[in-house]
Amino acid sequence: MCLPGANKMKFSTKAIHAGNEPDPTTGAVNVPIYATSTYSNEAFGVSKGFDYGRTINPTRVALEKNIAALENGKYGFAFSSGMGATHAIATMLEKGDHVIVSQNVYGGTYRIFERIFRKMGLDFSWIDTSSYDEIGAALKPNTKMIFVETPTNPMLTLTDLDMISDIARVNKLISVCDNTFMSPYFQNPLDLGIDIVVHSTTKYINGHSDAIGGFAATSNDAIAEQLKFIQNSVGAVPSPFDCYLVLRSTKTLALRMEQHNANAVKIANILEKDYKDKISRVYYPGLESHPQHELAKKQMRGFGGMISIDLGSFDNAVKFFDGLKIFARAESLGGVESLVCHPVSMTHASIPREEREKFGLTDGLVRLSVGCEDYEDLLADIRQALGGGK
Ligand SMILES: *Cc1c(COP(=O)(O)O)cnc(C)c1O
Numbered sequence: 001m002c003l004p005g006a007n008k009m010k011f012s013t014k015a016i017h018a019g020n021e022p023d024p025t026t027g028a029v030n031v032p033i034y035a036t037s038t039y040s041n042e043a044f045g046v047s048k049g050f051d052y053g054r055t056i057n058p059t060r061v062a063l064e065k066n067i068a069a070l071e072n073g074k075y076g077f078a079f080s081s082g083m084g085a086t087h088a089i090a091t092m093l094e095k096g097d098h099v100i101v102s103q104n105v106y107g108g109t110y111r112i113f114e115r116i117f118r119k120m121g122l123d124f125s126w127i128d129t130s131s132y133d134e135i136g137a138a139l140k141p142n143t144k145m146i147f148v149e150t151p152t153n154p155m156l157t158l159t160d161l162d163m164i165s166d167i168a169r170v171n172k173l174i175s176v177c178d179n180t181f182m183s184p185y186f187q188n189p190l191d192l193g194i195d196i197v198v199h200s201t202t203k204y205i206n207g208h209s210d211a212i213g214g215f216a217a218t219s220n221d222a223i224a225e226q227l228k229f230i231q232n233s234v235g236a237v238p239s240p241f242d243c244y245l246v247l248r249s250t251k252t253l254a255l256r257m258e259q260h261n262a263n264a265v266k267i268a269n270i271l272e273k274d275y276k277d278k279i280s281r282v283y284y285p286g287l288e289s290h291p292q293h294e295l296a297k298k299q300m301r302g303f304g305g306m307i308s309i310d311l312g313s314f315d316n317a318v319k320f321f322d323g324l325k326i327f328a329r330a331e332s333l334g335g336v337e338s339l340v341c342h343p344v345s346m347t348h349a350s351i352p353r354e355e356r357e358k359f360g361l362t363d364g365l366v367r368l369s370v371g372c373e374d375y376e377d378l379l380a381d382i383r384q385a386l387g388g389g390k
Pocket of ligand 1: 081082083084106108109149153178180181199200201202203212213214
């Protein structure tokens, strides 16, 4: 890490300082946006360690040190999108390899595995990774990786990361966790023995809905070497400007996550208590009614800002969706502004009905990304969209 002992500092100190040394030329407190595609050599064979912009960029290096420190990882790699990061991870595998994947992951993860990597000879089993028995039954002699998302999108189902890292160790699998929903502020998969943590930095880490980005962190030397090679060979790297935006944003990640979490805890409790007639189920890991609430308390330090509610039918979902005034009707999540999404017709439209209904992703399900606004205003908006009252 760039700072001696950076991994021993507390979260907000790392968020503000790791990778963010004052610029050596001017003392500027912010890392400059190094808009350069190449670097000149002082003389034949004499460089400052920088050769070409796809391979290395100082703004990107700062961001990589920063998020790696937040995930307590030795190495970090920034990508041009979350899917770029997932692509790099799957590219470590070879034709004939098998991967076990959580069944209700981000829709784009399903799409890239089934529609792109399957064509190239990888095999995938989509199972409930919260179940030890289902993982055991899915293991094959050629299984090389287990890829989990916890909590999942949009059902907010948890997978026990301690269990996954144990299974991976015993069976010599690479374990991967998509930590986008919790952000490194609430969950650190590497600390629980997971080999690679992956993020869509587009969501909470950047948090201002103004950049697309991805990240992979690991403490495993051999995996880091492969990811570095793939990042440079494939070239799905973020621009220096996007690196700057994300690096600026991580400085307030702790503050934002606290507000997302506090708002969502209050809203989820009220929705569950006051709207039994209109909402058949509230999915939120911070609710005592969540079947994995104990696990949530054990492996996460908060519950995040994502809530899913089942309004019983497609028509009810559309009415609520169109009735909201503060929540923007949009895909994505994790920004300071609240968003509402209808997964079946938006983010998860590429998943066949029979696949999605198996895990409760119904036509009536609506997903809320609770932002950092004042919670009273958000609640009033939800109440009026549900048809007033209360
Ligand atoms: C958005 C998202 C991704 C994909 O990231 P992009 O930055 O959109 O490419 C992957 N996983 C999860 C959980 C996401 O929410």
